[in-house]
Amino acid sequence: MTWSFDPPELIDRARDLLARWADLRQADDTANRAWCRAPGRILAVRHPFRQAGFHDQFLFWLARHFPDLRRRFELALLPCAGVDLAQVAVVVPWLQDPVEAWSPVALDAACQLVEAAAARGIPVVNHPARLANGGKRAAAERLAAIGIRTPRTLAVDTASADAVRQALPGQILIREDWGHGVPSLRLGPGEPITPTALARFRRPIAVEFVDTRGPDGLYCKYRCFVAGDHHVAVHRLAAPDWEVRGGNKRSTPDLLAAEAAHVAGPDRHADLFARARVAMELDVVAFDYGYLPAGGIVVWEANPFPFIQFGPRVAELAYRDQPVHRQFAAMAGLYLERAGLPVPEPIEMLRRYDRGAAGRLALRPNLPG
Structure with missing residues (x-):
């Protein structure tokens, strides 16, 4: 078979990707030479063309506040050729869920790496093959099976649309099962599910x-972040629309005060989300939920690769820094535990909500530059 690259833009695109991969590889090599000096390494695995910098703020945070811990991190790009597993204590795939949604090849490469590590007794945090458990339908089924209220969720296509509509005759949302951030489509009671929809x-x-x-x-959306046995109340966002996002959230003084109070302590449903994490067969996962008018909660979705970053430096939003510090501490502490390494007391202080931690550690927003 003869392969033809037409139009020429395909060749240019391939060259751009190769150049990008080479730049990232060089940046990783430079960072590893500068930082990676300690034995018992934490191997952070990313994909060169899929959000390779997603956790850059976490690495900056470690370098600023816990440089000894940063020295344990080795950065690698799939397929991780040349990685010496003899130096590795735990493998941490930083890959967008689910991997098979955007690259079955990447999933295969990640699983091969994890299997090679397992043969040496090296554990993994969030096995790449289990990230699909965070799909909306799979998560709803797993959580409902342990008694957690979730919206009834059915797969739908043009052939099954009428049958699905009969099963769900009221208001429904058409959503993307895999991935996050895709806007939903809301249909009124009895409104047909059309091919256009x-x-x-x-x-x-x-x-x-x-x-x-x-x-x-x-509508209020809450998030609870879970890393192993530790939980962080991340946010309480309110908006006039069901789909609460950064672009439509309200930020009145009363709402900000309510959010500040919510994130000041552990999530009140921590025990429930501890069971939820186990049911999901994940090590790190964030749960988005809301309160029902009659009481109790409903869990909307689970996210094994949640966005964790410091926001803008605005005085009235300074309270939002603490959940970021705590999430980073929960991540770092879990990685160390799985690697069989001691967890520094400052990390423990943060993830167990020691109220004096921020002051004693002089934590501050950690932005590049």
Whole structure:
């Protein structure tokens, strides 16, 4: 078979990707030479073309506050050729879930690495083959099986649309099953699921609409981050729309005060989310949930690769720094535990909500530069 690259843009694109891979590889080599000096390494695995810098702030945070811990991190790009597993104590794939949604080849390479590590007795945090457990339908089924309220969720396509609509006759959402950040489509009671409605989704699901509006007419979305046995209350966002996002959230003084109070202590549902993490067969996962008008909560989705970064340096939002510090501490502490290494007391202080930790550690927003 003769391969033809037409139009020429394909060749240019391939060259750009190779140049990008080479630049990232060189940057990793430089960082590893500068930092990676301690034995018992934490191997952070990324994909060269898929959010390789997703956890850069975490690495900056370690370098600023815990440089001895940063020295344990070795950075690598799939397929991780040349990595010496004899120096590695734990493998940590930093890969967008689920990997098979965007690259079956990357999933195969990641699993081969994990299997090679397992043959040496090296553990993994968030096995790449299990990241698909964070899909909306799979997560809803797993959580419902242990008694956690989730919206009823069914796979749907043009052939099954009528049957799905009969099973879910009320208000529904058409959502993307795999991945995060894709806007949903809301359909009223009895409104048909048309091919047009499904066309923009790669793996569409029909989801029961659960109304969680409060007396003020706003929807509140809460997030609980779980890393091993530790939990962090991340945020409490409110918006007039069901899909609460950064672009539509309200930020009145009362709402900000309510969020500050919520994140000041552990999530009140920590025990429930501890069971949820085990049911998901994941080590690190964030849960988004809301409160039902009649009481109790409903869990919307699970995210094994949540976005964790410091926000803008605005005085009235300074309280949001603490959940970021705590999430980073929970991640670092879990990696050390799985590597069989001691967890420094400052990390313990943060992840167990020692109220004096921030002051004693002089923590501050950690931004590049």
